[in-house]
Structure formats: C-alpha cells, structure tokens
Amino acid sequence: MATPCHIIVEGNPAILYASRNGTPAKVLPRLNRFLEIFAEERETAGEYCDTPECLLAQVVVRFGFEICEDDFSNLRVGIQYHRDVEYLYSIASDYTITVWQPEAQYRQNPSQGLQACRQVASEVMAENAKVTGLRASDR
16 A cells, blocks of 8 residues: 655655655654654754755755655655545644644545645554554654
8 A cells, every 4th residue: 555645844845755755653662762863863962953855854864765765756845735635634833743644635635735634533643653563652
C-alpha cells in the first residue's frame, strides 16, 4: 500500500511529501527517534538559530533515508499540499508531533492545509504505539 504523507515543520513554509510508507505505524517510531536525536544534538551544540530550516533539511536527509528504503524517487520538498496524502505529520517547535488526516474539503482544495484536516484521536495514536512497540513516553 502506498500511503502518501506530508511532514510539516512549524516555522518552515516547505513541505515534505513522501509517496509511500506514510502510515503512523511506519512514520512515528522513526520520526520520534529522529526528533529525540535532533533535539539532543541542538541542545549539545547550543544551536537554536534557523531551527525550522535545519530540522526540515535533516528530516529530508536522515529521516528520508529510512522511510524511502533506498528509492528516493518518492520523496519531494515543495510548498504545495498534495491531494492524495493520507496523513499529515506536523512537527511543533517543541518537537512534538501532531498527526492529521485530510477531510473532504482538503481533497477538494489541498491548499487549505491543516485547516481542512482533522487531528487523529489519541486512541488511534495509542493503538499505533502498541503495534509499533512505542512506549507512551515516546509519543
């Protein structure tokens, strides 16, 4: 199953699009682990300048490498929301992830972005955590 998704970083207008492997069960364990490392590296280095730009770049390089499984043709960065995505992952400035699913109005006009999506219920997130082996503290 393809399951396209977007990854959005707060404060950065660019949007990552992956045309497959975008289910929470695939994305969340990897993205949470990556964000934990990214936050530690930023803290250790004392780097806080340009964090949204740096974060998106590293999501593309580091996280993209894992999610693409050596086929980078399904990974793109742009400023347009894609109509076909099943999930949108929004990364806040505190590195928390919110998962969204498009509603009918998003499908009609994807440029509405997260405003035309509904947040995935925490129960769904908890169920995906069980499937992937995430601990509650990892979410």
